[in-house]
Amino acid sequence: MSLPAATAQGLRADLAVISEWIEPGSRILDLGCGDGTLLDHLARTRQVRGYGLEIDAANVSACVARGVNVIQADLDDGLRDFATDAFDYVLLTQTLQALVRPDQALTEILRVGRRAIVTFPNFGHWRVRLQLLRGRMPLTSALPDQWYETPNIHLCTVQDFEALCAERHWTCVHRSLLDRAHRQGTRITALPNLFAEVALYLLEDEN
Template structure:
């Protein structure tokens, strides 16, 4: 299977977004996801990014982008001003995890989150061999990683329960981007390299 821009989570996210929806992409990088959503779904999108080089790249990609630090919240955005607020492979770099999830669901009707799963079997094998894992979805060496959190699919499920968030959909992918189908959550947690969640506030 060929995935959009080499990012299988982009394909999952695009499948959850209706044409013409309003999308806020947090930590948007070079704007690749928003550009894809604009071209394929006709979304009205805004990105938030902190790195100057990424902001320049996003503008070149034709994406509306604001410079901002996610750790300081999303005060510049009104309640429920977006249909979807996306945090793609960025949650593990954020210190105030609960705060950003709450802000995402204040600003948007739905939050879409993807993250690398630390309990993926190749990562566990690396740790058992005495080394921090480096993989397709955790591509950094320990000494130059932007990641400040290392957590698993089961950890994130538990956090959603604790925060009273509803998991509307969950897709777990292997390193090739194929959906993991397994008997139970423990097996999915072992076989999945990347998780993508669609969240809402519990009613």
């Protein structure tokens, strides 16, 4: 199956996949919500209710301009102010690898939300491996920053993430693996850890 880089509504294709996973009328917490594009889209098309957490002041201002409920906060400070099962979905898109303890963050996410939606760049992609074999830190469409300015501190592969989920008894309800153009394909299906550049997971806690 092929997905366009952007949907007819102008939403990036990986975010469009996420929106399809979310039930209408759900309570949402979007961690590292950026300028509020996804929350705004979900509120208009899925009638969701919820909040975004964002640390960047410019993004917070953009959220406010969109009418998105946003709290300025650092995700590494945790989610202790939120009650257990306060949300139907907690979203963490392209932020996992920038957290100090992503495993602890996911544990908290699955405490405050019945389900978690997590996306991250796959460090096992063949372009990443090739650049490492050449002795250089990788630069790809999913990892566009130089090593000295990247916010990423805990990069992982698809296999790493799935091993963590199995260890912590987190169930993968849905998985979508995309290439650099945010498309699915037969190569990714056959060898996901080698050909997927962006990974998306919908998780539940079995515990």
